[in-house]
Amino acid sequence: MPENLLAPGAVLALWTLVMLGWLAVSRGAAVKKAGIDISKAQPGGRGADLEPALPPSANWKSHNYTHLLEQPTLFYAVIVFLHLSGGSTDLTRGLAWAYVILRIVHSIWQATVNRLPVRFAIFMASTVCLIVLAVLAVIATLG
Amino acid sequence: MDTNAILGPVATLALWSMIIWVWMYATRIPAMQRAKIDAKNLVGTTGRGLDEVLPPEVQWKAHNYNHLMEQPTVFYAVALALAVGGMGGGLNAQLAWAYVALRIVHSLIQVTVNRVLWRFAVFALASLALLALCVHAFMGFVLH
Numbered sequence: 314m315p316e317n318l319l320a321p322g323a324v325l326a327l328w329t330l331v332m333l334g335w336l337a338v339s340r341g342a343a344v345k346k347a348g349i350d351i352s353k354a355q356p357g358g359r360g361a362d363l364e365p366a367l368p369p370s371a372n373w374k375s376h377n378y379t380h381l382l383e384q385p386t387l388f389y390a391v392i393v394f395l396h397l398s399g400g401s402t403d404l405t406r407g408l409a410w411a412y413v414i415l416r417i418v419h420s421i422w423q424a425t426v427n428r429l430p431v432r433f434a435i436f437m438a439s440t441v442c443l444i445v446l447a448v449l450a451v452i453a454t455l456g
Numbered sequence: 457m458d459t460n461a462i463l464g465p466v467a468t469l470a471l472w473s474m475i476i477w478v479w480m481y482a483t484r485i486p487a488m489q490r491a492k493i494d495a496k497n498l499v500g501t502t503g504r505g506l507d508e509v510l511p512p513e514v515q516w517k518a519h520n521y522n523h524l525m526e527q528p529t530v531f532y533a534v535a536l537a538l539a540v541g542g543m544g545g546g547l548n549a550q551l552a553w554a555y556v557a558l559r560i561v562h563s564l565i566q567v568t569v570n571r572v573l574w575r576f577a578v579f580a581l582a583s584l585a586l587l588a589l590c591v592h593a594f595m596g597f598v599l600h
Binding site for chain 1: 512513515516519526527529530532533534536537540541566569570571572573576580583586587590591593594596597598600
């Protein structure tokens with residue numbers, strides 16, 4: 314396991330763009346199938362406007378990409394705080410890797426099967442990791 | 457090589473976000489007045505509800521402001537990680553400037569003409585610059 318606490322952050326950032334690629338491929342195919350020509354789109358149209366016209370599984374990739382730009386922003390801030398204040402330990406590195414692995418599993422689940430109870434359970438587990446990291450970051454920065 | 461050079465584009469994009477914030481209110485508040493919305497008596501509404509009552513060009517500023525709070529958060533994280541890891545100079549700084557320049561062009565398109573295809577093309581290019589930064593961070597922190 315890399316010794317650097319920033320490594321899991323770099324992996325999650327890259328994963329976010331992998332999801333953007335997955336979103337682009339599945340939305341592109343669905344848009345084509347629905348016969349929509351985006352060069353003729355109304356000015357100001359946004360991805361979310363396409364939702365009613367596309368199959369749910371195409372929208373799920375987009376929901377997950379959006380999700381990755383929500384709570385993980387807190388994760389990036391917390392690991393940078395820990396890194397800069399001497400809070401990089403086996404425990405924080407382990408929690409950070411757990412968070413990132415759980416978020417990747419969460420993405421794959423949301424983009425494919427997307428049964429809610431399972432997604433919720435994965436999200437809860439990753440959030441518990443983040444809560445512990447956030448508490449440790451407060452301790453590291455105050456100390 | 458100045459490994460903190462990447463912080464220049466970081467500061468620029470943060471400031472640009474606040475310029476769009478000003479632009480949003482400078483257009484939204486007069487539009488709300490014209491639409492006779494009495495903000496003093498609103499409870500619990502969000503800006504999104506204004507999509508139904510304000511002209512689209514006014515809401516485009518808000519759409520772009522929201523957009524700047526989405527993907528750029530990954531950019532900030534990666535740029536800070538690269539700077540802290542001593543990799544924030546040279547090509548990475550140039551990629552970061554390219555990302556920021558493209559996001560500024562993207563903003564200007566979205567708040568003015570807002571042609572979807574142009575906006576999409578600029579967003580795709582900016583995402584590629586960010587992808588390159590992410591790959592460099594991955595190589596530097598995980599594979600080294």
